[in-house]
Amino acid sequence: MKILHIDASASNAETSHTRRLSNELVERLKADHADATLVYRDLVADQLPHVDMTIRHAWLPENADDPALVETRGRSKTLVEELKAADVVVIGAPMYNFTVPSTLKAWIDHVSIAGQTFSYTAEGPRGLLTGKAYLVISSGGIYSQGPFAANDHLATYLEAILRFLGISDIDTIRAEGIAYGPEQDQAAMARASGQIGALSAAA
Template sequence: MRILHVDASASDTETSHTRRLSSELVERLIAANPRATVVYRDVATNQLPHVDMTIRQAWTPENSTDPKLAGTINRAKELVDELKEADVVVVGSPMYNFSVPSTLKAWIDHVSIAGQTFSYTAEGPQGLLTSKVYLVLSSGGIYSQGPFAANDYLSTYLQAIFRFLGVKDVEVIRAEGVAYGPEQDQAAMASAADRIETLTDTA
């Protein structure tokens, strides 16, 4: 099993809900699959540049040997290869202003490449990934249900983008309402940990 673990929280491990939970999930996956290998990418600490025209140029065959684009080409291929080669992808992301952190969006923009992770066909776009994806998410409020559910552009977007890229098996793990006080914070983390245990028992 090859695992790609992506963390996007701007907080450190001690204070980040998603860093702690995504690490727990990866540890349990490794325990169930001792020969698993892990590629870890922290897009908050090691931020990627926002996408510009050099990214598109990097994937154009006639530019493949352009020394001015060598760094961009190498980075682009490394990111895409990490994703394409992964059997399991674990993404840890908090909700920032109802959506994904900009650092995670930058990673998505680097790996969502026509001809690499999806293709255009006469019937429309076709995803090329076959991995399993775990989305480990946290939010200060509660967005999976209730009056603010319509504001959830975190889980809905991430599920949409991975399904666009061909992933059929997407599991969502949530720690919600963590800003509602210590008791709710603890309950949210316990609920997320229980879901991780349930999912990895059958992984």
Template sequence: MKLLHIDSSPLAGNSVSRQIGRSVVAQWRATHPGTVVEYLDLAVDAPSHLDADSLGFRLGIDAAELTDAQKRENAVSERLVTQFLEADVVVVGAPMYNFSVPSQLKAWIDRVAQAGRTFKYTEQGPVGLAGGKTVIVVSSRGGKYDGVPAAAHMEHQESYLKAVFGFFGVTDLRFVRAEGMAMGEAAKAEGIAQAAEDAKRHTAVAANEGRASVAA
């Protein structure tokens, strides 16, 4: 089993999503011995945002006509989409930044959102091509949005990731959520404790499902 662990926060040791993400990966490995983990730190190694060169994979330009810059960018896109497709499990550290996700995580999504690789269009509409994997999003937020109707219109983080991974065909999408990180020490402690419970529940569910598959 291959697990791809992605971090996107630039806060290093001060990052809640990084802290919880490491815990999720450790718990997964404990319940799935032999899991091979590949790590991608988008705060250190983020792809550039899409431009005239990095859009080469989408424009269908003949390989012989690509510039050197386009070839380099295509290689980056190919490496990232292949890494994602080969993973059985993806753990994504995704803090909320200004009501959405960090721009470096968006840049990664833009590279792996490739027609013919992670999705396709048909006469009936889009079809995801990257199903059959588990995606666990480690979500951290300064405020509280879950179950708060007045804040729903500002939440473009988890809802966006649900749309993206759903578009890719991922049906096993789980959230480990730490809210209230900027609302005082008591709220922060409560949010981290809730995230720890989410992590235990999701990795336990995954372990049980794995045993059921083997038994079947």
């Protein structure tokens, strides 16, 4: 099993809910699969530039040897190959202003490449990836249900982009309502950890 672990929280390992939970999940996966290998991407410690039109030009075959585009193509190709090689993708992402951290959006823009991770066909776009994904997300409020559910552009977006790229086997682990006080924070983390344990047991 090849695991790609993506962390996008701006908080450190001690204070970040998603860093702690996604690490717990990865450790469970490694314990359950003795042959597991891991590629880890900390998108805060090693931030990617936001993409511009050069990324489209960089992937064109006729520009493969353009010295001005070598760095852009090389960076994107490395990230694409990591994603294509993964059997399991684990993404740890807190909700920032109802959606994904900008560091994670930058990674998505680097790996969502026509002809590499998806293609256009006469019937519409088709994802080229396979495998499984785990989304480990956190939020100060509660967005999985209730009056603020329409504001969830974190889980809904990540699930949509992964399905667009071809990964339809997705489990989402939530620690939500963590801003409602220490007791709610602890309870949310306990529930999320329980989800991880249940997923591991079922694997």
